[in-house]
Amino acid sequence: MSITGLRWAGPRALLVELTDLASVLALHHRLQAEPLPGQLDAIAGAATVLVKFASRFHTGSARELIPSFDLTKRVQDTGNEITIEVVYDGEDLGEVGRLTGLGADGVIAAHTGQVWTGAFGGFAPGFTYLVGENDSLNVPRRSSPRTAVPAGSVALGGAFSAVYPRQSPGGWQLLGHTSAVMWDLGRESPALVRPGDTVRYVSVRESVPVQGGTAAKQAGAEAVAAGPAASATGPGLIVKAPGLQSLVQDLGRPGLGDLGVSPSGAADQRSARQANRLVGNGPGAAVVESLLGGLAVRARGDQVLAVSGAPAGLEVRDSARTLLRRPALHAPFALLDGETLTIDAPSAGVRNYLGVRGGLDVPPVLGSRSSDTMSGIGPAPLTPGTFLPVAPVTGVQPVGIPEEALPSRGALPVLRVTLGPRDDWFGPDALKVLTGQQWLVTEQSNRIGVRLAPPGEGTPEQGRPLERTREGELPSEGTVAGALQVPPNGHPVLFLADHPVTGGYPVIAVVVPEDLPVAAQLPPGQHVRFAVVDPHTLAPVDQDTSQEFAVSTASEGNQP
Structure with a gap:
């Protein structure tokens, strides 16, 4: 159990890489029990923990402290033990039986015969990724995701199991359904299952609604x-x-x-x-x-x-x-x-x-x-x-003066970025493309993210997408506002306020928090450029040395 790498995720966050899920849970538990100075959040992922801070100063201090943590002395678990009743009638039960060689009855026995532990959250409020005691039910996600998975669906995806708290798109294999309310704002802790909790699934013929919630709340009508x-x-x-x-x-x-x-x-x-x-x-x-x-x-x-x-x-x-x-x-x-x-x-x-x-x-x-x-x-x-x-006025507050105005119409905004945490999924040529050309804001942009495309797409003067040098999928890990997440088409998405908590596409760079107000005001059709800066000082980094700089600051000598 150990820390293998430490990466910048913008100037106010660190992505800590660990050897295994046990190390993830150990570090996450420590950060929850003993928060670091200036710590705002700690988000566990499949093989990482993202730690967000209030300032660059706090981030720099934590960068010196975290590598010295001893994760072998994990604090005694204090999570809850939860039983979830499941009707095993899922559309994919037979397919999972075929993929695992266990058959439908064997899948039910394997699912109910082991204890599952809450590893990390993400995707939706109340959706907790659960890891089992063995790898017998490790199955791939569906090749064609469903556009709507019903609330309460019990599913498998890769090495994880979870319950969908609300109707949403999803590509996991469906085993059955439960009436357990996974998300209820009427509870002191709205999520039924949190990281560190243990879950045992129990097979029943008919599910009985769990007290303390309603179907509307479970479906996400908050x-x-x-x-x-x-x-x-x-x-x-x-x-x-x-x-x-x-x-x-x-x-x-x-x-x-x-x-x-x-x-x-x-x-x-x-x-x-x-x-x-x-x-x-x-x-x-x-x-x-x-x-x-x-x-x-x-x-x-x-x-x-x-x-x-x-x-x-x-x-x-x-x-x-x-x-x-x-x-x-x-x-x-x-x-x-x-x-x-x-x-x-x-x-x-x-x-x-x-x-x-x-x-x-x-x-x-x-x-x-x-x-x-x-x-x-x-x-x-x-x-x-x-x-x-309107609330009644209480006390006396000073009335301020206007701050810096937005860039004028026609001006080309330049957003400062720090490289990483996953810039090593891209070669030096992609980093030059990121900063060397303008990017077009598309009409699909919203509060979740600004969707960008190479300029002049479909014309002889069109720009280039960002190309990866690494194949495969990135295990889910925490994300921050300002992250430039790059899907397979190479068109980056700049995350804004309503961004997902975790994501599975590599983040090549992160817009610094000071420039997010400009990013939030980008209209469709606007062009924008990016400039690399040092996460410590926000000073410009020369383009010719930016790749070397990224490698030297990604971790303390450990690369995945």
Whole structure:
């Protein structure tokens, strides 16, 4: 049991490589029991642990400490023992019997005859990868994934078993189903199974619903609405038009990676903080994030508002639709009772942030008012008639001044990246392609990630995709916002706020946190470039030496 490598995953995270799953669990348990200074999260993977920190200073300090950890002295497990009743009627039971040579009855006996241990979370809230005591049920994933796997499906994928907590796409082999509620926000610990817990599957003819949850919660219906205006009282904002997409956001819910919960939060946190600062709120107050304009809200009671983010025109009209004034962006202004504010489409960028003095007082979920578009956790997307209550103002907060503006229309954004953690899956030529050409933002981009393509695809002047030098699949491991994950087509995806907790494609580089606000404002059709910097100092790294630099900082002399 030992640590074999230590890789940068951006300037504020480290990916620790280990010899085996027992070492993964040992390190993860230690980091959970005794967090390092500045540690925000520790996410176990199949052969790694990703550790996120609050600053570059904390990351550098941890880089010196972690290699000295003795993982042979694992703290006594304190996980729960859980029994899951399963009806073995899965569509793939016969196929698994054929692949393993055990037959259907033998598969059931092998699945129920061993203890399974929670190894790591990911994919979806409440989805925990379980590892068994032997390798008898190690089967490949389906060659053609299903577009919808029902909630409660019990499945095998590779060396792991798991239960799907909600309906979702999936390529695992289905053995049966259970009524056990894997994810329930009504419980003190929403996930039924967490890393370190032990699970025993029990075969039954009919499954009995587990107390303490509902099918809706198991299926992932965690979104909470702010409520219709007709039934609401008190001061607030009434949504007249939500535009393309408007969501309630704050600074997110970090530290829940083990539950499969993404940090989420405002995609452009700099602009969200600015909107709050302009109206005298604390930085974590809830705001409205609006995509590509069109948001219109009417005041119930006199309110103080500010809009930040992408440059866009603002209009205030009365109940007769008469134009009263055009407030300035990045400045506080009054919206009196009955008046309506409309945000026009941005002239550059894509996202605006509407802050209101006091902050939006919608119910928090897992300690945050953020809407997570991938998992469905948090407030539901705004719709016409939604009422957003405003919290009473308490204390005195300073009112701030505008920060640095977004790049102007026509300017070419250059995002700084640190190489790794999996740049060694690519050769020097791919690294030159990454930084030597522009990349096009595609229309498939969203809060989960900015999807990029080589410029001029389909034309004689088209750019080149990123080509791997290593074959095979990467075992699932933790990811960070800013990661440039590269699928087999070589078109990188730049992860944003709602990114998955774990991923299986190699990450060639990570955009530094300071540049994520610019990344979150990239519109479809925009071109962008990348420049390599040192994770210690963020100083530029010469292109000719970037590959040598990446190798020298990937680990302490150990490469996978």
